[in-house]
Amino acid sequence: MHEQPCVHYPEGVPRELPLCSETLVDMLARSARRFSRRPALYFFGKTVSYRECHELVERFASGLATLGIRKGDRVALCLPNSPQAVIAYFGILRAGGIVVACNPTYTEHELSHQLRDAGARAIVVFDQMYQKIEHLNLELIIVTRITDFMTTIARYMYHHRNGHRSPEIPIGGTTLWFHDVLHQAIPVEPENLPVVVPDDIAVLQYTGGITGVSKGAELRHRNLTANIQQLISWFSPAERVESFLAALPLFHVFGMTVTQNICLAVGGCMVLVPDPRNMPVLLTLLRKTQPTVITLVPAFVRKLLEHCDAKDFTATRFVICGGASLSYELLKKFKERTGHMIVEGYGLSEASPVTHCNLPRGLSVKRSIGLPIANTESKIVDAAGQEVPDGEVGELWVRGPQVMERYWNNPVETANVVKPGGWLATGDMARIDQDGFYYIVDRKKDMILSTSGFNVYPSEIEHVLLLHPLVREAAVIGVQVTDGCEAIKAFIVLKVETVSVEDLLGHCRHYLASYKMPKHIEFRTELPQSILGKMLRRVLRVEERGRLQINGETPHRINSQILAGQNISGCKAGQ
Numbered sequence: 001m002h003e004q005p006c007v008h009y010p011e012g013v014p015r016e017l018p019l020c021s022e023t024l025v026d027m028l029a030r031s032a033r034r035f036s037r038r039p040a041l042y043f044f045g046k047t048v049s050y051r052e053c054h055e056l057v058e059r060f061a062s063g064l065a066t067l068g069i070r071k072g073d074r075v076a077l078c079l080p081n082s083p084q085a086v087i088a089y090f091g092i093l094r095a096g097g098i099v100v101a102c103n104p105t106y107t108e109h110e111l112s113h114q115l116r117d118a119g120a121r122a123i124v125v126f127d128q129m130y131q132k133i134e135h136l137n138l139e140l141i142i143v144t145r146i147t148d149f150m151t152t153i154a155r156y157m158y159h160h161r162n163g164h165r166s167p168e169i170p171i172g173g174t175t176l177w178f179h180d181v182l183h184q185a186i187p188v189e190p191e192n193l194p195v196v197v198p199d200d201i202a203v204l205q206y207t208g209g210i211t212g213v214s215k216g217a218e219l220r221h222r223n224l225t226a227n228i229q230q231l232i233s234w235f236s237p238a239e240r241v242e243s244f245l246a247a248l249p250l251f252h253v254f255g256m257t258v259t260q261n262i263c264l265a266v267g268g269c270m271v272l273v274p275d276p277r278n279m280p281v282l283l284t285l286l287r288k289t290q291p292t293v294i295t296l297v298p299a300f301v302r303k304l305l306e307h308c309d310a311k312d313f314t315a316t317r318f319v320i321c322g323g324a325s326l327s328y329e330l331l332k333k334f335k336e337r338t339g340h341m342i343v344e345g346y347g348l349s350e351a352s353p354v355t356h357c358n359l360p361r362g363l364s365v366k367r368s369i370g371l372p373i374a375n376t377e378s379k380i381v382d383a384a385g386q387e388v389p390d391g392e393v394g395e396l397w398v399r400g401p402q403v404m405e406r407y408w409n410n411p412v413e414t415a416n417v418v419k420p421g422g423w424l425a426t427g428d429m430a431r432i433d434q435d436g437f438y439y440i441v442d443r444k445k446d447m448i449l450s451t452s453g454f455n456v457y458p459s460e461i462e463h464v465l466l467l468h469p470l471v472r473e474a475a476v477i478g479v480q481v482t483d484g485c486e487a488i489k490a491f492i493v494l495k496v497e498t499v500s501v502e503d504l505l506g507h508c509r510h511y512l513a514s515y516k517m518p519k520h521i522e523f524r525t526e527l528p529q530s531i532l533g534k535m536l537r538r539v540l541r542v543e544e545r546g547r548l549q550i551n552g553e554t555p556h557r558i559n560s561q562i563l564a565g566q567n568i569s570g571c572k573a574g575q
Contacts, residue, residue: 013234034267077089083272093196223403246263378438
């Protein structure tokens with residue numbers, strides 16, 4: 001193990017914290033007692049206090065119990081950021097259920113796979129999604145409208161601006177309105193609800209994660225509450241009132257922990273943004289509420305830079321970014337424009353999610369993911385699981401109270417990533433410097449074995465391409481050309497209409513060794529990204545394989561074309 005000097009840790013934050021083993025249900029109940037009159041949720045002019053929020057959670061849990069939900073039952077939650085999403089999340093947990101976090105933008109096929117794998121009995125869903133799930137053979141469907149918790153004027157303005165109304169939904173039988181579950185179910189006394197303990201599974205967080213196969217990470221109450229305590233200590237040793245801009249989707253593990261759960265644990269007010277892509281609404285909420293904590297992903301950082309300046313962040317204490325790495329150019333521009341340094345962290349669904357973070361104040365290390373947070377161990381290992389010397393690249397392994405034990409009903413995938421001693425093999429290639437700071441080099445599965453025989457990391461080439469003043473976005477993958485070897489292909493989105501391939505290659509030659517040079521460049525108007533703005537290289541790889549199959553090309557033929565410098569897909573290959 002590499003022991004980091006304590007001098008690098010935030011003042012007042014020890015390497016080891018005395019963690020309290022509790023449940024998320026306990027956490028919310030404690031906040032409701034301590035901060036009963038404080039606003040917990042803000043949603044288009046409507047405020048829900050901690051006391052009101054807790055009462056609604058208890059009523060929803062009572063409704064679920066009346067409808068037959070028992071301890072251990074999986075209940076899918078498929079909602080945009082809204083009071084209903086928070087109430088249902090904690091209501092499911094209070095009833096002893098397990099939250100199956102679902103992305104509302106999923107197709108029927110994607111939802112079907114996830115719900116079937118989880119064995120979900122019920123779902124809480126946005127009315128606009130009803131047609132996607134009505135045929136999925138669920139025992140209980142609870143439907144809500146985005147306007148249900150809006151004020152009358154906000155509801156009127158929403159309908160006026162958006163035009164659409166709720167679709168026709170056959171209420172009755174197995175399909176109920178959210179408000180009916182809250183107000184019409186037979187009350188269940190709190191002492192008759194199940195006892196929830198820290199070792200119970202709280203959330204099945206589905207992820208392509210480490211191996212690319214969708215599976216549910218079992219996040220127990222103790223995993224999630226440990227990560228809350230670790231991060232509260234890391235960012236704010238001194239207690240004070242905070243408000244969080246909840247623009248990141250709460251169904252994603254980053255938004256769930258770093259926005260929702262931490263905010264409610266410290267008695268903050270969560271400013272709920274149902275659609276962060278709606279920049280006018282996001283800006284209005286940012287300027288009106290002046291949140292003290294803002295959590296972002298790179299795509300949101302770019303958008304904010306197009307519209308914001310320092311006056312929009314006068315109350316801000318922390319700007320936290322995750323989901324994908326930020327370019328140094330974006331970090332620099334954000335600091336110059338707003339006066340705030342973005343704090344980058346690292347995590348994954350299997351770890352609730354945060355394992356590393358940069359320092360919220362003081363020393364900031366460029367392009368580093370920072371240090372392991374309290375009670376977290378990490379190491380860099382080779383293919384045999386042996387630690388490598390400082391500075392060398394290997395796979396990042398982590399261990400701590402926030403790390404899952406297993407995937408749901410998937411012992412094979414569990415064995416691939418959970419190693420002896422409780423270590424989680426992250427699948428990320430990383431290195432550590434002499435001061436104990438960690439740097440992600442690339443995803444292990446994205447590493448390219450070039451035709452020269454050397455390992456090439458796509459992120460390094462992408463970073464170089466983004467240094468070109470006319471490149472907006474870049475993604476790099478390997479295209480198989482011979483058995484076990486790949487050629488480097490770059491996908492580019494430009495800021496202008498045209499840039500010559502030779503200009504880009506000439507730029508790359510200043511920064512890259514010859515074996516790292518792209519052999520093929522394709523221009524696009526956009527690149528596939530996740531809802532958090534993470535570049536989806538796997539989508540590009542699938543598209544590339546499909547194109548080759550359609551064209552009847554073999555790896556050998558592609559190799560010949562590239563080495564001959566011929567034009568493939570309209571772009572001249574590099575030398």
